Amino acid sequence: MAAILVVEDETDMCNLIRHHLEGEGHTVFQAFDGPSALALVEQQSPQLVILDWMLPGLDGLTVCRRIRERHLMPIIMLTARSEEIDRVLGLEVGADDYVVKPFSMRELMARVRAILRRVSLDEQALGPIGGPLDATNATTPGAAETAPTDATAGVIVRGALRVDPTTHLATLDGAELDLTPKEFDLLLLFASHPGRAFSREFLLEHLWGYDYDGFDRTVDTHITRLRKKLGPLGENIVTVWGVGYRFTV
Ligand code: CA
Numbered sequence: 001m002a003a004i005l006v007v008e009d010e011t012d013m014c015n016l017i018r019h020h021l022e023g024e025g026h027t028v029f030q031a032f033d034g035p036s037a038l039a040l041v042e043q044q045s046p047q048l049v050i051l052d053w054m055l056p057g058l059d060g061l062t063v064c065r066r067i068r069e070r071h072l073m074p075i076i077m078l079t080a081r082s083e084e085i086d087r088v089l090g091l092e093v094g095a096d097d098y099v100v101k102p103f104s105m106r107e108l109m110a111r112v113r114a115i116l117r118r119v120s121l122d123e124q125a126l127g128p129i130g131g132p133l134d135a136t137n138a139t140t141p142g143a144a145e146t147a148p149t150d151a152t153a154g155v156i157v158r159g160a161l162r163v164d165p166t167t168h169l170a171t172l173d174g175a176e177l178d179l180t181p182k183e184f185d186l187l188l189l190f191a192s193h194p195g196r197a198f199s200r201e202f203l204l205e206h207l208w209g210y211d212y213d214g215f216d217r218t219v220d221t222h223i224t225r226l227r228k229k230l231g232p233l234g235e236n237i238v239t240v241w242g243v244g245y246r247f248t249v
Contacts, residue, residue, distance in 0.1 A: 001024075001025040002026050002027070002046075002048055003026070003027045003028075003029070003044060003046045003047050004021055004026050004046055004047065004048045004049070005029045005030075005031060005037065005046040005048070005049045005050070006018055006029070006030050006031070007031045007032075007034070007037040007049065007050065007051045007052055007055065008030075008051075008052040008055075008078065009033060009054075009055050009056055010052075013052075015030075017050060017105070017108065018030060020105045021109075021112070024112075029046060033055055034055050034057055034059065034060070034063040035057070035058055037049075037051070037055075038058075038066055038067070041071060041073075045073075047074075047116070047119065048075075048112065048115060048119070049067065049073060049074070050075075050108075050112070051076070051077050051078065052077075052078040053077055053078060053079045054080060060077060060078075064077065064094060064095055065094065068199075068202070069199065070202070070205070074097070074115045074119055075095045075096055075097075076095065076096065076097045076098065076099060076108075078098070078101055079098050079100055079101065080100070094196065096115060096196075097111055097114075097115060099111055154166060156188070156191045158191050159249070160173045160233070161191060161230075163184075163187055163191045165188055168181070168184055170184060170187055172231070177230070180225075182207060182208075183229065185207050186203070186207060186222060186223070187226060187230075189203075189207070190237060190245070190246075193247070195246065195249070196246060196247075197240045197243050197244060197246040198244050198245055198246070199244040200220070200245075201244075202244065203245070204218065204219055219244070219245075223237060223245055236249070
């Protein structure tokens with residue numbers, strides 16, 4: 001069961017979604033505009049955000065982008081037009097999934113279940129990813145019970161690449177990669193979230209804990225070295241102009 005934030009200005013729709021989510025045992029927070037959605041994300045650290053594109057004032061696109069500056073939790077966007085899908089899932093916005101309006105509650109609930117299942121797999125590898133970044137590595141109650149007992153659980157495999165967060169070992173075609181701890185952390189984050197773009201600011205805060213003014217080069221330098229160590233696979237770490245980096249599979 002998860003804490004889920006629903007952002008939609010149409011009250012009836014917002015309540016309907018809430019009703020169905022609560023029926024599945026989730027805790028639901030509601031926001032009817034962008035600024036309160038951003039405030040609730042900070043206060044409640046929901047594990048999932050369902051976000052309507054069309055909001056008064058601050059639109060869903062902007063809200064999504066703002067959330068992504070600091071948070072990794074999955075975001076499902078509700079869009080009215082299928083032409084918006086590329087933008088929603090692309091680097092411009094950074095949502096994880098979308099549902100086109102009008103949609104059935106059954107469809108939305110299926111997406112929610114699929115995303116939450118995926119996140120719980122990610123968390124086995126990475127630790128809780130719903131909360132603010134400074135709490136990402138904090139121990140959470142219940143983490144011990146959900147931690148995999150199988151030593152191979154949580155290992156991320158992307159083609160020839162294998163990243164084991166428990167042993168801090170990364171191998172490519174079975175050969176161990178000689179990575180610094182920061183390079184390993186970068187690779188683990190990328191491999192756990194293929195297709196997602198990370199800004200330099202995000203990477204700095206998340207992996208280095210810096211205030212990011214003036215430190216952009218730090219990330220670039222590490223990426224360059226990591227790419228080199230990955231050989232041909234290094235090309236899968238793609239520079240996203242004006243944004244940062246993304247790992248493709
Ligand atoms: Ca709306």
